[in-house]
Amino acid sequence: MKYQLKTKNYNNETTDMALHDLLIERGIPQPYEWLHPNYSYEHSPMLFNEMKKGIEMLYSVIRNPDASILVVVDSDLDGYTSGAIILTLLKNIQRGQDINFVLHPNKEHGIVLEDIPEDIDLVIVPDAGSSQKEEHMKLLENGTKIIILDHHEMVNDMEYGEYKDNIVIVNSQEEQYPNHALSGAGVALKFVQAYGEKYGWPVPSKLYALAACGIVADVMDMSNLENKQLVTRGLAYLKEHAFLYRLIQDGHYNVEEPDPTIKDIGWTIGPNINAIIRLGTQEQKHIIFKSLVSPNLLVPSSKRGEEDQEVPVFEEAVRLCKNAKKRQTTAVDKSIRVIEEELNISDTDNAIVYVDENQELTFELSGLIANKLLSQYNRPVILLRHFKSGKIDELRGSARGKAVDGLDNLKDAINGITGVEKAEGHAFAFGIGVNKDLLEEFKAHLNLMLDKVDFNVNLYLIDLIAKYNELNMEMAEVFAKDDIWGHGVEKPQALLTDIPTEKFDLMGTEQQHLKIDCGKYDIVLFNVPELTDKLAQGEKVNLDVVGDFSIDKSYNVGRLQFVVNDYDIKPYVKKTVWEMVF
Secondary structure (H helix, E strand, O other), X not given: OEEEEOOOOHHHOOHHHXXXXXXXXXXXXXXXXXXXXXXXXXXXXXXXXXXXXXXXHXXXXXXXXXXXXXXXXXOOHHHHHHHHHHHHHHHHHOXXXXXXXXXXXXXXXXXXXXHOOOOOOEEEEEOOOOOOHHHHHHHHHOOOEEEEEEOOOOOOOOOOHHHHHHEEEEEOOOOOOOOOOOOHHHHHHHHHHHHHHHHOOOOOOHHHHHHHHHHHHOOOOOOOHHHHHHHHHHHHHHHHOHHHHHHHHHHOOOOOOOOOOHHHHHHHHHHHHHHHHHHOOHHHHHHHHHHHHOOOOEEEOOOOOOOOOEEEHHHHHHHHHHHHHHHHHHHHHHHHHHHHHHHOOOOOOOOEEEEOOOOOOOHHHHHHHHHHHHHHHOOOEEEEEEEEEOOEEEEEEEEEOOOEOOEOOHHHHHHOOOOEEEEEEOOOEEEEEEOHHHXXXXXXXXXXXXXXXXXXXXXXXXXXXXXHHHOOHHHHHHHOOOOOOEOOEOOOOEEEEEEEOOOEEXXXXXXXXXXXXXXXXXXXXXXXXXXXXXXXXXXXXXXXXEEEEEEEOHHHOOEEEEXXXXXXXXXXOOOOHHHHHO
């Protein structure tokens, strides 16, 4: 276990300026303003180049009671929430128009022409579509108007000739819009704000809750002041959205009225809804989407024995999410067994590269499967499957990795390797395409590139170092705040040393988890069967651990805990009298 201090040891600092300094170190130049966001941080929606044109186009279509409007909903939580924001607007301003939406059956993105009837007057595409000029032109030639509300890279030439008045592209990557880190749901909310301001329609507060979920779930930069304001505002309204709040309540099954946090979106709302998007039937996906738009809509119950009763659609959605999460866990575990049986993974492998030749994996879960393999084997993981569409015939899939000494960006490193057609996404979580005829050369080049990287020695950048019984408790509580840290504002990491394993509990169905009582706080280690076996057999050791602080809210306890990411075992040293007092 290798580590180094980022800047200074915050265990030796006072809390007065610590949070200010930690935020400065994370690239936030105005910590006080960031901690206390207000409406002034929300940029005018009219800063978007074509926003005025877009809301006027929608208004002109809405004035025609015979018009038909279709919302194309993208296949992730940002897509579902941005689609729900737009559909909410349409259902509130419609004057007899045919308003409908389309959900992709798999993980398709953007406009799929086969899904759009020929007689549609207006297609609205939130969270996708900016670069699909070929699809745009076919729709425009057919007389369909288009509004794109997106945040992805724009790569088309934007020249539409005689059709230029019938297409609008509003995208947060536009040079003149100050916040390039706004997600699709954020752009959709801006469109609704602009429409409401011009045509006198009040924006429902629940739309801010939807936008917050999209921004957080799409891992947008939370150091941005506008994102922080929108998410803070959305969290304040989240209890008003019956579906989203029930998911949080179920996640905190032992807390009566949990206050929503960023962590709840990332760890509860996102995984539950994404499980349906990945594995659900079209009917189930429709129930989820309707629950985002109109959670209290009454529908027939599908619960056995209660088919003659009507229930709010959000209750059906919550039940479906729970079941999908269980199926997802089973499918991931089954896929991992398939990979392990075929590859016979060894400690000498620099990476795990698997091609799903027989389509045995649940490939919609390839990112989750890769993440679990990464956590088990501590190696980069690349899962591929044959993809053929038109002239494209290659291997496509997901890649996952982690930062270690000598490798600070796996995506960039892989982009230059033989056979790689593309690698797009985050530094250690991205989609990849590989030339199927150069697979062996790709694997050889990848193995050579990683040969000097020691994946068994993780480099941890640490903000606090303390002996377990000399911990600055006030500072630890600052590190544990769950309403501050998130993507772009990374949670502080700490190293605690010389921890005796004298007072502990074994947890889990196979006694694979460990909780160590350190007096004023607990240290928690998940999935450490080798360590728990030692302790169960009466062996005593001391530990050095790296991880982060949080508050255990189980049963409203509110106890400080330290969740471990990595550990070293040291010879056991018995507690002194003074340590026992601590």
